[in-house]
Amino acid sequence: MSRYQIPVSKQPDPVVIQQFRGVDFSADSTQVDPSRSPDALNMIADQAFFPVKRTGYKRVAQGSGRVWGLHRLTNTKGEWVLAHIGTSLYRLDDSGVLTKLCDGMGAASSQSFVMGDCLYLLDGTTYRQFDGTTVRPVAEVAYTPxxxxxxxxxxxxxxxxxxxxxxxxxxxxxxxxxxxxxxxxxxxxxxxxxxxxxxxxxxxxxxxxxxxxxxxxxxxxxxxxxxxxxxxxxxxxxxxxxxxxxxx
Structure with missing residues (x-):
């Protein structure tokens, strides 16, 4: 009866890097020289493929609750940023101060659009209008037929x-x-x-x-x-x- 000899598995050859020469973003990850890495923590390539620090985050304000949406109104009178946090709507100042405008917002992602120098907010609960000063239900200012x-x-x-x-x-x-x-x-x-x-x-x-x-x-x-x-x-x-x- 014939026998088959199972070959001994080959151990991988060790790779010894005498000097690490940084990250290579210019080649495919499978073709990068062993002395370089195809990736690096908090590093990305810029437009010229030079490594730069990955864009991070900067805290501009802190509220209590989940942020469901950020909305911006720009018109001839100024510019405002509104933050939908939890079930409230806030105005975000340049200094990072949050000023509450109203309660009763929906606990869900909100959307908005600008028309006629006003911001219109939809949160699945109440359709609202912001004119740069006041937030109110659209029902209060809607066209009367x-x-x-x-x-x-x-x-x-x-x-x-x-x-x-x-x-x-x-x-x-x-x-x-x-x-x-x-x-x-x-x-x-x-x-x-x-x-x-x-x-x-x-x-x-x-x-x-x-x-x-x-x-x-x-x-x-x-x-x-x-x-x-x-x-x-x-x-x-x-x-x-x-x-x-x-x-x-």
Whole structure:
């Protein structure tokens, strides 16, 4: 019966480096001379392949909590850096001082964009605007649409703009007939916030110039507004109606 002799495994030849000559970033790591290293702790190659120290970190501020985002606003008035730390938003000064702007931020990565000299922040919880001074929900400054125009006092008219999902505020525009004092809105169940109105451009005050039946969506003026001239709307009513899933 034939036998097979297993050869004795060859021991690797030792490599003795008499003099270490530094790092070689110019060649492939498999082709680097044994007296050099293809890598080194905290060292990288610059554009000319010379070794330089690896870029490190410098502490510019210290907060309590995880940093979820850093955001910058630059406009004609100045430049600001905002830090989203934990569930709060801070303004970061050049000296490293953190000044809290608001609480209630989401505990998740935040994003932002700049439009119209303002910074808009999205954190999955509240959509916010920063104008260089104040942080506030976009719902407070969102565009108020005119949802109905050319409406007679009894209601109706023409649909004009869609409801803005960011804000419960909306407007309706009427053409007064000179005798009707009650104006029917296109919806009912209004919010408790004050209703405002203008008649021929003049502001009218709830409780003084008119009353509101929120459940029915009716506005009743103490004095009937004058008749509209040349079919031009002369009564504008601004009110709020919150629909729970709109903002989400």
């Amino acid at each position: 005119t949802v109905r125009i050319g409406a007679p006092p009894a209601g109706g008219g023409t649909d004009f703009e869609a409801v803005n999902l960011l804000t419960p505020t909306r407007k309706e525009s009427f053409q007064a007939d000179g005798s009707s004092a009650t104006f029917q809105l296109s919806t009912n169940g209004l919010d408790s916030r004050t209703v405002s109105a203008t008649v021929a451009g003049a502001a009218k005050v709830e409780g003084t110039d008119f009353t509101v039946d929120r459940a029915a969506g009716k506005i009743t003026f103490k004095i009937a507004p004058p008749k509209a001239v040349q079919n031009v709307d002369n009564v504008v009513i601004t009110y709020r109606k919150t629909i729970s899933d709109h903002r989400q």
